[in-house]
Amino acid sequence: MxxxxxxxxxxxxxxxxxxxxxxxxxxxxxxxxEPMWDARECCLTPLSSIRDLGDEYEVVVDLPLVDKGKINVYVEGEDALKVEAEIKEKVKFERWGTIQRSTEFSRYRKVIRFPEPLDPTSLRVSFKQGFLIVRVRKA
CATH class of the missing domain: 1.20.5 (Single alpha-helices involved in coiled-coils or other helix-helix interfaces)
Structure with a gap:
């Protein structure tokens, strides 16, 4: 038994x-x-990758056509990382669907949710050759 x-x-x-x-x-x-763009907000969603390094996460975000000084990164809530960046030159898509005939994008925006809370005071950010590298510790 x-x-x-x-x-x-x-x-x-x-x-x-x-x-x-x-x-x-x-x-x-x-x-x-999720779609890779928001035509109403004129923003693109950049590609990203996330690595769990045990006690912290490493996030790499692809931000072509962006100046380092035009990037904002912060912890939103307890478990999300928000990345916003202004694009140097507007990106324009034309005739790419039945609804939008022409749309210009002027910024990137990405919100990445994590399975556990983050420590906002541990945020470390670097930007090299169009790639944003963010490290943030788990709370």
Whole structure:
């Protein structure tokens, strides 16, 4: 009887771990569900990558055509990093859909959500060759 309970508990634990992993993967997939632009706000969503380094995250954001002094990075709420940057030259798309015939984009904006709170006082930012590198510690 004791073995059977242990077996069922082990299976239950495995199912819970599987649910957590599915939730994590689903949240990663949802990031790609969002459009790469907002025509009303005239902003593009830059490409980014995130690495979990244990006690901190490293985020790399692709910001071509941006001057270093025109970038704002901050922790929003407890668990989100917000990046905003002004583009040097407006990017214009023409005839790219049935609704928008011509749209100009003048800035980038990206909000990245994390599974745990961030320490806003630990934010370290560098900008090299069009790539923004952000390190932020977990709270």
């Amino acid at each position: 004791f073995r059977r309970r242990m077996l069922f508990q082990s299976i239950s634990d495995l199912i819970e771990e599987l649910r957590e992993e599915v939730d994590r993967l689903t949240s990663l997939i949802e990031e790609f569900d």
